[in-house]
Structure formats: structure tokens, C-alpha cells
Amino acid sequence: MPTYRAPVKDTQFVLQAVVGLDRYANLPGFADATSDTVTAILEEGAKFCENVLAPLNLPGDQEGCARHADGSVTTPAGFKAAYDQFVAAGWGTLTASPDYGGQGLPHVVGTAIAEYLSSANMAFSMYPGLNEGAQAAISAVGSDAQKRTYLPKMVEGRWTGTMNLTEPQCGTDLGLIRTRAEPQADGTHRITGTKIFISAGEHDLSDNIIHLVLAKTTGAPDSVKGISLFIVPKFLVHDDGSLGARNGVVCGSIEHKMGIHANATCVMNYDGATGYLIGEEHKGLRAMFIMMNAARLGVGVQGLAQGEVAYQNAAIYARDRVQGKALGIVANDNAIPQAASKADPIIVHADVRRMLMDGRAFNEGARALILWGALQVDLAHKAATPDERQAADDLIGLLTPVIKGYCTDKGYEVATAAQQVYGGHGYITEWGMEQFVRDARIAQIYEGTNGIQAMDLVGRKLGLNGGRALRAYLALLAEMIADAKGDARLATLAGGLEKAVGELQAATMWLMTNAMAKPDNAGSAATAYLHLMGIVALGHMWLVMAQASHAALDTGPGDRDFYEHKLITARYFAERFLPDAGALRRKLEAGAEAVMALPAAAF
Numbered sequence: 001m002p003t004y005r006a007p008v009k010d011t012q013f014v015l016q017a018v019v020g021l022d023r024y025a026n027l028p029g030f031a032d033a034t035s036d037t038v039t040a041i042l043e044e045g046a047k048f049c050e051n052v053l054a055p056l057n058l059p060g061d062q063e064g065c066a067r068h069a070d071g072s073v074t075t076p077a078g079f080k081a082a083y084d085q086f087v088a089a090g091w092g093t094l095t096a097s098p099d100y101g102g103q104g105l106p107h108v109v110g111t112a113i114a115e116y117l118s119s120a121n122m123a124f125s126m127y128p129g130l131n132e133g134a135q136a137a138i139s140a141v142g143s144d145a146q147k148r149t150y151l152p153k154m155v156e157g158r159w160t161g162t163m164n165l166t167e168p169q170c171g172t173d174l175g176l177i178r179t180r181a182e183p184q185a186d187g188t189h190r191i192t193g194t195k196i197f198i199s200a201g202e203h204d205l206s207d208n209i210i211h212l213v214l215a216k217t218t219g220a221p222d223s224v225k226g227i228s229l230f231i232v233p234k235f236l237v238h239d240d241g242s243l244g245a246r247n248g249v250v251c252g253s254i255e256h257k258m259g260i261h262a263n264a265t266c267v268m269n270y271d272g273a274t275g276y277l278i279g280e281e282h283k284g285l286r287a288m289f290i291m292m293n294a295a296r297l298g299v300g301v302q303g304l305a306q307g308e309v310a311y312q313n314a315a316i317y318a319r320d321r322v323q324g325k326a327l328g329i330v331a332n333d334n335a336i337p338q339a340a341s342k343a344d345p346i347i348v349h350a351d352v353r354r355m356l357m358d359g360r361a362f363n364e365g366a367r368a369l370i371l372w373g374a375l376q377v378d379l380a381h382k383a384a385t386p387d388e389r390q391a392a393d394d395l396i397g398l399l400t401p402v403i404k405g406y407c408t409d410k411g412y413e414v415a416t417a418a419q420q421v422y423g424g425h426g427y428i429t430e431w432g433m434e435q436f437v438r439d440a441r442i443a444q445i446y447e448g449t450n451g452i453q454a455m456d457l458v459g460r461k462l463g464l465n466g467g468r469a470l471r472a473y474l475a476l477l478a479e480m481i482a483d484a485k486g487d488a489r490l491a492t493l494a495g496g497l498e499k500a501v502g503e504l505q506a507a508t509m510w511l512m513t514n515a516m517a518k519p520d521n522a523g524s525a526a527t528a529y530l531h532l533m534g535i536v537a538l539g540h541m542w543l544v545m546a547q548a549s550h551a552a553l554d555t556g557p558g559d560r561d562f563y564e565h566k567l568i569t570a571r572y573f574a575e576r577f578l579p580d581a582g583a584l585r586r587k588l589e590a591g592a593e594a595v596m597a598l599p600a601a602a603f
Contacts, residue, residue, distance in 0.1 A: 002313045002432030004054040006046035006116040009562065010364060011371075012039065017548030018368045018541060019108055019375045027382045029095075029104045038109055041094070045113045048089065049120035052082050057121040060262035061435050064254075065203070071250040073202040073264045079124060083205040087157035091117075092128050096135065100151040106382075111374035114298060115367065118305035122439045123262035127160060127200045129298050134161025134212050137291040138231070141279035149237055150210055160206040163291050164195040164213040164232075164268060172452055174214065174224055174285060181215040181230060181275060191215055191232055191275040194252070194267065197446070201266030202234075202251035208243060209234040211268070212291065213275060214284050221282070229284030230275035248273035259438030293400060295447045297373065300403035303411030304366040306440035307418075310433060311359035314418035317425075318347035318356060346421070355421055359414040361542075361573040364566070366407050368541035373403050394469035398461050399537060405453035405527075406534025408443035415440040454526035457533070458511060470508065477501050477540055484543055493546055493574040497539040500581035504536050507585045514591065524595040525588035532584040539578055546570040 015021045015038065024030040060076040067073050086092065095110035096102025110132075117125035135154050138146060138161075153159040170176035179193025191213055195201075202209065211232040220226030236244040252267040279287040322341075326348040346352045376399075379392035419426035419433040426433040444450050462470055481501070484494035507529055515522035549563040549570070 001058060001430070002054075002309070002436075003316070004050055004120050004309050005312060006042070006049055006119070007308065007367070008042045008046050009559075010367060011042055011112050011115075013545075013548070013562070013566075014368045014371050015108070015112070018372050018544050021106070021108070024106075024375075024378075027378075027384065029106050029378070029382065032104070033106050033109055041105075041109060042112060042116075044089075045091070045116050048085070048091070049116040052085060053117065053120035053124055056082060056124065056262075058430075058432050058435060060121065060123060061259075061439075062261075062429070064261040065264040067202075067251060067254045067264075067266075071202065071252070072204070073251055073254065073266070074204045075264065076262050079262065080204055082124065083127065083157075086128065092131065092157040093155055096132075096155040097139065097151075100147070101155045106375075106378045108371055108374035108378055111297075111301060111371060114301050115305050115308070115370070118302045119309040121262075122302060122306065123260045125302075126260065126263045127203065127205055128157065130162055130200050130295075131157070131160040133163060133291040133295045133298070134210060136294045137163075137212055137229070137287055138210075138278065140290045141229075141283075141287040142231075143278075146231065146276065146278060149241065150231065150233075153208070153241070154210060158206060159208040159210055160200060160203075161210045161212065162198055162200055163288065163295070164198055164201075164211050165288065166197045167194060168196055172448065174227060177214055177216065177227065179213065179215040179270065181217045181228060181277075183218060189215075189217070189230060189275045189277060191230055191249075191270045191273045193270050195270070196267050197255065198266045198268045199263055199446075201264060201268045203264045207235075208237070211249065212278070212288070213270065214288060215275070217281060224285050226282055227284040228281050229278050229287045231278050232270065232273050232275040236274060257442070259435065259440075259442055292447060296400055296404040296453070297370070297377070297396075299443050299447045300366075300373075300407040301370055302443040303408030303440065304363060304370060305411075306436050306443070307359060307366070307411035307414035308363045310415040310418035310436040310440075311356065311363055313431075313433065313436075314359070314421040315347075315356055318352050318421055319345055321346045321422075323423075324349065352421055355417040357569070357572050358576070359418060361569050361577060362410050362414055362538070364545070364569060365538035365541050365573060366410070368545060369399075369537050370403060370407065372541065373399055391472060394465070394472060397464070398457075398469040398473060401453035401457040401461065402530060402533050402537055404447065405444075405450040405457075405530045406537070408440070409450055409531070410534070412437070412440040412444055450530075451527060454530040455523065457530050458515070458522050458526040462508065462511070474501065474505065477536070480540065480543060484547060487547075487550070489550055490543070490546055493539075493543055493570055496574040496578035497536070497543055500532075500536050500539055500578045503581040503585040504532055507532055507588055510585075510589050518592060520592035520596050524590075524592035528584045528588040532581055532588070535577055535581050535584070538573065542570045542573045 056078045063076040065073050065075055093102045094105050095107050098104045154161055167177050181189040181191050183189055213230045213232045214227050216226045217228050236247055238244050248271045250269050252269045255265040322343045323346050324343055326344045373396055376392040376396035380389055383389045415436045419437050422433050425431050481494050481498045484490040549566040552558055552563045
């Protein structure tokens with residue numbers, strides 16, 4: 001049975017050294033996020049995730065969700081009781097507005113807990129995660145009456161939310177949706193159509209499910225310009241907030257999936273269901289993207305989370321599993337090979353160390369990037385001046401596809417390498433490693449495939465506002481690198497990051513020169529460019545963490561092992577990750593000619 005321990009100490013380090021949470025105490029919500037409060041939240045969250053959710057992960061995956069003849073769905077054994085504990089403890093209220101029963105804490109604190117939830121039980125974490133996304137959309141574009149009706153119960157967790165976009169004939173190309181919304185005399189709409197791949201579309205955890213549904217109104221343009229967004233509750237809600245009749249929406253079936261079996265991914269059939277327009281008519285896609293952008297950052301967390309839990313279990317296994325004699329003596333190590341033994345723990349083997357170090361370097365760097373990105377979300381709404389809010393919004397807009405795409409690609413790689421550490425045992429269900437791999441795989445696909453994220457970065461984000469966000473980020477990096485180069489101890493990392501930034505700048509110039517004349521150049525280069533920016537973004541985080549680690553060691557007392565280990569991992573990142581930037585640049589500069597040369601019939 002796999003295990004999980006929330007990385008509380010590393011999270012605290014990132015919140016202090018990278019995010020600098022204490023520096024924002026003057027901003028709304030941050031004053032309550034004192035060091036003691038955040039520590040208590042992290043520690044209690046760790047206990048809940050380790051002791052309640054993690055033990056349900058493997059059996060929940062094996063049991064899965066069950067659909068019944070009446071269209072109702074039950075989650076695996078233990079999930080309802082765990083969700084009731086989640087609600088009773090107020091975990092879903094952490095970052096929600098106090099206006100609707102939330103605690104109003106910074107988004108970055110909630111993101112830290114979201115990692116723990118997803119590592120412990122990714123399928124479970126999706127139920128409250130989707131609820132938060134639905135709340136974000138209602139908060140942004142809903143009427144005051146809609147907010148009063150739905151948000152208090154959703155924040156509490158007694159009601160949950162979903163997003164309904166995909167249909168059998170359309171995924172990314174939402175202009176092809178066929179779900180119709182017919183206006184009624186009372187101002188409501190009758191929603192008719194079929195949605196697929198709806199995570200948490202039906203379940204037994206909450207009293208009501210508030211579906212946010214994209215549909216086209218009668219006479220609307222047959223394109224993305226004709227899409228509207230509707231609130232379609234599972235149970236209609238009376239004026240006093242009590243539940244009324246069952247609405248005309250039912251789960252037609254549960255998808256049979258590769259992973260996340262304990263989350264009910266449903267085909268949802270809408271048969272004249274009562275829906276309420278949210279936001280402006282024909283502006284539904286804009287409203288839905290509020291939810292999707294939040295979800296994309298959450299999916300980036302899932303990539304990290306699966307990489308982290310897989311790495312933890314692989315490290316435990318590598319310390320225990322005895323196979324083969326070491327090639328040499330590992331100095332200063334409690335796993336020193338014994339001359340008289342027939343075999344040694346596999347952690348003494350360099351190639352096993354390589355896989356573990358790849359995972360460690362990615363996980364710690366990604367945690368820093370994701371929490372720093374979450375801070376930008378906070379600052380985009382709460383920073384003191386309009387310029388500061390705009391700067392933060394620019395940065396997180398630029399980095400959202402990187403966090404979603406790069407962190408899920410690498411998280412899946414880390415999970416697969418962790419499975420490899422186990423050898424044949426990693427392929428056996430009872431060890432839990434193959435579940436981490438299966439669960440991690442979906443994060444590369446949903447909320448916009450990673451290829452779409454790469455095209456969003458290259459085709460839209462780079463040139464947005466005349467390239468303002470990228471210019472600002474490059475200036476931030478240049479200032480950091482120049483400062484770090486004054487410390488000889490940071491020379492390898494700072495110099496490697498400087499080279500990687502140079503590769504990113506050269507790749508950007510190549511795209512500016514070649515993508516307009518031949519759009520396929522942008523398409524063929526996009527994924528390599530996203531990964532190149534991902535390496536640079538993690539390098540940025542590692543430079544900040546290395547500076548903080550040296551500063552902590554210089555001050556004397558403290559957990560010296562923690563900071564020294566952090567510096568060794570930073571060196572590993574510099575030597576083993578940053579050099580890939582040059583190869584990625586060369587790949588993208590090869591252009592689209594060979595990519596597009598074969599006729600379609602040759603495939």
C-alpha cells in the first residue's frame with residue numbers, strides 16, 4: 001500500500017523564501033495569513049490528507065463510482081464520510097469571500113493545501129476543486145441574486161459545482177456545440193443537449209450540484225460568438241434557498257477511464273432542463289474561461305502532486321529494496337554498501353539516484369513556481385496599485401499555459417520514472433505506482449490539451465499587448481541573474497540560467513521572424529517553446545531558493561541539512577535541466593518542413 005507525507009516543511013520554505021508571504025500583510029486577506037496561522041493550516045491539512053484521504057486512494061481507484069438505474073451515482077466506500085469531514089472542517093472555505101461564508105485567506109494558501117489534497121487522493125480532490133472553479137465564474141459574472149442563491153451553500157460545500165463544455169462532436173472547438181437554450185416567458189431557458197467528460201457530474205457527496213452549461217440560444221450565431229452560459233442546478237432552488245423539484249438533467253452513463261476512477265466522469269443529458277442565464281447572452285465563453293483559467297492552474301498542481309507522491313514512494317522503496325552490488329562506495333551516506341553483503345539497497349546505484357533526483361528537482365522547483373504563480377493571482381486582485389495589479393495579471397497570464405503544460409508533462413514523467421524505480425513491482429497494482437501514472441496522465445489532456453496550451457502561449461500570450469508580459473518577465477530575470485552573479489557560490493546556477501534565458505530570447509526572435517510567414521512554424525515549435533519557458537521558469541525559482549538557502553546557512557543555527565540538500569538539488573537542476581534549453585531551441589528552429597512533409601495518407 002503506498003503512503004503519503006505532505007511536504008509541509010518545503011511548503012513553509014517556499015512561502016517564506018519565494019512567495020514572501022509576510023511582505024503582503026497590508027493587503028486584504030493577507031493580514032490573517034500570519035506565520036502561525038499558515039503553519040497550523042498546513043499541519044492540519046497534512047493530517048487530513050495523510051490519515052483520511054490517502055488510505056482511500058487505492059481502494060477508491062479499484063472500486064470506482066457506480067451509476068444506478070435511476071441515473072444516480074455513488075462514490076467509493078469512505079468517500080462520503082471523508083467529504084463530510086472535509087466540509088465540517090471548513091477546508092473548502094479557506095480562500096472564499098467572507099461575504100458568502102469564506103475565510104478570505106490568500107489564494108496561495110489554498111493552493112498549498114490543494115497540492116496535498118491531490119497528492120493524497122486526486123480523484124477526491126476534484127470534487128471540491130471543480131466546485132471552487134464554478135464559484136469563481138458565478139462570483140465574476142453572476143447577478144447579485146445568483147450569488148446570494150448559490151454561493152453560500154457552494155462555499156460551505158453542501159452544494160458542489162461543475163463545468164459543462166465538451167460534447168460528442170466537439171472538444172476544443174466549442175463553436176461546434178449543439179446544446180440549445182430556448183427562452184421561456186418567465187425569463188428562464190430550457191436546456192436540451194448532451195455533454196460528455198463531465199467530471200463530478202453526478203455523485204452522492206453533496207445535496208445539490210450546480211452545473212454551469214455552455215449552450216446556444218435560439219437564433220444565436222452558429223459559432224463561438226453565439227455561446228451563452230447557464231446555471232442549471234440538479235435540484236431547482238426555491239426563493240428561500242430550499243431545494244425543490246429535480247431538474248431535467250440526468251447522468252446517462254459514467255465514462256470508463258484510464259485513471260481517476262473514483263471521480264464520476266459523466267455523460268450528462270439535458271432534456272428541457274431549467275437554466276438561468278449567467279452573465280451576458282452570447283458572452284458565455286468569456287465567462288467560462290474565468291473558470292477554465294482557474295482550473296488550468298489547478299491541473300498544474302495535479303501534475304506536481306502526482307509527481308510528488310510517486311517520488312516519495314519510490315524513494316522509500318529504493319532505500320529498502322536490495323538488488324545488486326554498488327559500483328562504488330557512497331560517502332557520507334547511511335546506505336553505504338556492506339562489503340560482506342550479497343547486494344545493496346538500490347538507492348546506491350547512480351541510475352536510480354538519477355531518476356530520484358530528476359523527480360526531486362522538478363517537484364521542488366514546480367512547487368515554488370506554482371505557489372509563486374498563485375501569489376500573482378492574489379496580487380492581480382489585491383495589490384495596492386493598478387500598475388501592480390496589471391503587472392501580476394500579465395505574469396500569471398503568460399505563465400498559466402506553462403504551469404499547466406510543463407508541470408503536467410514533467411509530473412507524468414516523474415511518476416513514470418518513479419514506477420521504473422520499482423522494476424516489475426511498479427507494474428503491479430497493489431504497490432500503487434501504476435495508479436499514480438494513470439492518474440497523472442489525464443492532467444496532460446483535460447482543461448485544454450498541452451498542445452493547446454503551447455499554442456496559446458506561442459499564438460496568443462507572447463504577442464498580447466505588444467509582448468508586455470514577456471518583456472516584463474525577462475527584465476525580472478535579468479535583474480535577478482545580475483544580482484546573483486555577484487555571489488560566487490551561485491555562479492553555476494546563475495550562469496546556466498542566463499544561458500537558458502538567452503536561448504528563450506533567441507527562440508522568441510526566431511518565432512517572430514518565421515511564424516507569421518509560415519504559421520506551421522509556430523505549430524511545430526510550440527511545445528518545444530513551452531518546455532523551454534518551463535525550464536527557465538523553474539530555473540528562476542531555483543535561483544531564488546538557492547539564494548535563500550545560502551542566506552539561511554550564513555545566519556547560523558537552523559536545519560542545516562535542509563538547506564544543504566536544497567543547494568545540492570539546485571546544483572543538480574543547473575547541471576541536468578538547464579542544458580536542455582539549447583536542445584529545445586535547436587528543435588524549434590528546425591521549423592515545420594519535415595513535420596509537415598509527409599502526405600496525410602502516408603500516416
